[in-house]
Amino acid sequence: MTGNEKIGRLIRKGKVKDVYEADLDRLLFHFTDRVSAFDVVLPSTIPRKGEALCKFAGYWFETLKTPNHMIRVVDKDKMLVKKVEIIPIECVVRGYLYGSFYERVMRKEVSFTGQPVLASKLPEPIFDPTTKYEAKDRPVTREEIISKRWLTEKELRDLEKRSIDLYKQMSKQVAKAGFIMADVKFEFGRDKDGTVLLADSVGPDEFRLWSKDQYKVGESQEAFDKQVVRDWLIQVGYKKQLDEARRRGEKKDPEPPKLPKELVSKVLERYMYAYEKITGRKFD
Ligand SMILES: Nc1ncnc2c1ncn2[C@@H]1O[C@H](COP(=O)(O)OP(=O)(O)O)[C@@H](O)[C@H]1O
Ligand SMILES: [Mg+2]
Structure with a gap:
């Protein structure tokens, strides 16, 4: 999965996720490497953070005993979900x-x-x-x-x-x-x-x-x-x-500060x- 044209229309840029409309009933989440804290998006990214969040989410949706919106993980940092009214x-x-x-x-x-x-x-x-x-x-x-x-x-x-x-x-x-x-x-x-x-x-x-x-x-x-x-x-x-x-x-x-490399x-x-x-x- 590469170009955005293949994954649908970008409908929302959240603080951390980019949300695409895959079709009428489904959304595609792109977990980005953006970082937010105290409801502020920081000027630094954490490379591979998106991947970590997507993998964690995939794991919890698979193992928690409760109905959830996940359809499947489709890429290292992308997940297809059922559209819901939040x-x-x-x-x-x-x-x-x-x-x-x-x-x-x-x-x-x-x-x-x-x-x-x-x-x-x-x-x-x-x-x-x-x-x-x-x-x-x-x-x-x-x-x-x-x-x-x-x-x-x-x-x-x-x-x-x-x-x-x-x-x-x-x-x-x-x-x-x-x-x-x-x-x-x-x-x-x-x-x-x-x-x-x-x-x-x-x-x-x-x-x-x-x-x-x-x-x-x-x-x-x-x-x-x-x-x-x-x-x-x-x-x-x-x-x-x-x-x-x-x-x-x-x-x-x-304006939030840039995160140091070590952090x-x-x-x-x-x-x-x-x-x-x-x-x-x-x-x-
Ligand atoms: N299955 C779903 N259907 C529709 N909207 C969803 C679904 N799951 C999550 N959302 C919404 O999509 C957005 C995800 O992007 P996020 O980066 O978390 O944004 P925010 O800045 O609002 O925290 C959130 O607003 C969340 O409430
Ligand atoms: Mg959020």
Whole structure:
């Protein structure tokens, strides 16, 4: 598969994926090497990242027990999927206190019983949905989801159960390979019969993966996912700059920095390592 003319019309350039219309009912996803963090697309690419994401997604869609949109992987970085109508929420499941959830707990925006310790395991995985079609994802309450008619109460309950079950399936699988899945994001959509399918992608852009051996409660964790990039952006001060600009209501996010070469190769190496460990498949 080479020229775009063979794979259909480009209908959407997402932050990470290029989406082509293969025919009336099917889309072709091209997983590009673009990197986004904090909803900003960075000026650097990570060569072969697209391939890693496509392979991971292929693996999860094959092994997770839930109806999903994948038809088949058609190239190293391309996947054919059923077209669905995306449900406009991101179904986040959290098993650990980390990231923006930890920040919200510390700011007392979410109720939390007990001492909030960074990276501690939650007694039970929680469903923590966000908006999808707003410029920046924000946490959304059950009441809002229902009053905006994005989902009925029953649909929301079903999706919550299904998301948590998927998180548990994935946690179990990665645990066998020595990893902890801290959290994950799912998207679902309705096919033309109204069946709700797991859609979009499932991979290192969607979950936080930690090493069991190096796990230490109370500290920030060594990550095998996009967190490496996020951490670097925090370290060089970009995240702070971004937060301040957004707080001031500036329309344009500040220009993100280029990723250093070593970081680019580190991210890919980690994706490949995690892929081989978890799936038992060879990357190449
Ligand atoms: N089966 C599907 N049918 C229609 N749209 C889909 C399907 N799976 C995922 N999508 C949507 O396609 C887009 C994929 O591109 P992505 O790079 O993730 O974009 P974004 O910038 O919105 O995150 C997303 O908006 C996602 O919701
Ligand atoms: Mg996306």
